[in-house]
Amino acid sequence: MIELSKSEGLWVVTINRPDKANSLTLDMLEQLVQIALDAKDQANGFVLTGSGKVFSAGADLDAAKAGLATSDVWERLSGAIAELPCLTIAALNGTLAGGAFGMALACDLRIAVPHAKFFYPVMKLGFLPQPSDPVRLRSLIGPSKTKLILMASQKIDAAQAYQFGLVDMIVEIEELIPTVRSLAEPSLAARPEIRAGIKALCT
Template sequence: MDVLLDVAGPVAVITLNRPAKLNAITPEMADALRACLDRVDADPAIRVAVLTGAGERSFCVGSDIRELDAYATPWEFRNRGDYGDAVRALRKPIVAAVNGYAYGGGLELAMACDIRLAATTATFAAPEIKLGWIGGSGQSALLAHSVGPGNAATMLLTGDPIDAARAKDWGLVTEVVPPDELLPAVRELAGKIAARPPIAAQTAKANLRAAYAMPLDQAIQYERDLQTVCMATADAAEGRAAFAARREPVFEGR
């Protein structure tokens, strides 16, 4: 199978499993990835997802270029099911474990995740310009938000890769670790997030996404509305009771 789903307790690990092709995504893989994400969203026992690539060389190098000529018309290409959209649509938190090349659509996949950790061997690039096109899954907007307009322009206009250390300096990733420590570090982070109340975690994610798109006054009001929703949950009542009793809370997603 070219996309694997491994669920261990509240954490689901989704692995792009085509290492011989650097985890380049075919239309069939995109469909399988969407199916995995749908399962993660639908299962209340799963609280956090992790996205990574198989092998030591590549996280994902985007779409398999050999498949692009299979679209009959530009309009069919325009309206294809986009795997970056599918990751961004996930309600639950998702962490990228970037183990190697994150190029093109693979860069977009990583940026579609909420948090990115990288191996020291990881590199990041928007190489589409070298082939005559640009990214199409939010690459420019997501890069500008992550690394700033000037750094984004450097990546978009040259197509050249940056290494993991520079990606961290620019804010594209939050942590860089040796390759053999990457998945343990990501699992530890995912476990920490999974221990938080799931409604509040999903609300925090939705609020952060909205903050990018709203004027400040609207963003603050939206945050206050979402806070009110969270305060009405059983988990928030449990949090207050546990604080008063000086015990660890038990959150059930209610």
């Protein structure tokens, strides 16, 4: 249910469980963590996307009830993505929710389709978000809009996300992967020390 393709140094990781809104089990999350760790020394570019019309609904419902919603695996995953020395892009093919937010926030760029929606209903569900998620969200959109999402449990659409600065571009679904590949090209062609050095200067 986690697919990995590699082409010219670009790793494209696809969450492929569309019948369950690409919700994530512990096994799937552990696979994602391992892929991100492997990518640190091997990938020249890294893309996260989903199949179907939803990027990810977050934790699988049954797994969430068993404790996955508050597991540290989400933090390990976002940390592994954030530490990658190459350009990382979340290709948001649709809505993302809950813990899946952390994966997208850990990426350098977020490219979304027009129908994507964003929500992180931890206040309603009664537990804290992963520690790094509010920090990264606040750095992108500021404290008040972060509270709008995390405390007021507001669902925002792609246009609002772009206006807030949460996503960097909005493209039609058929242009999503071609756009992402185009954005990754300069990084793929660069020497590793230049790629990593520029990323460090931007962080």
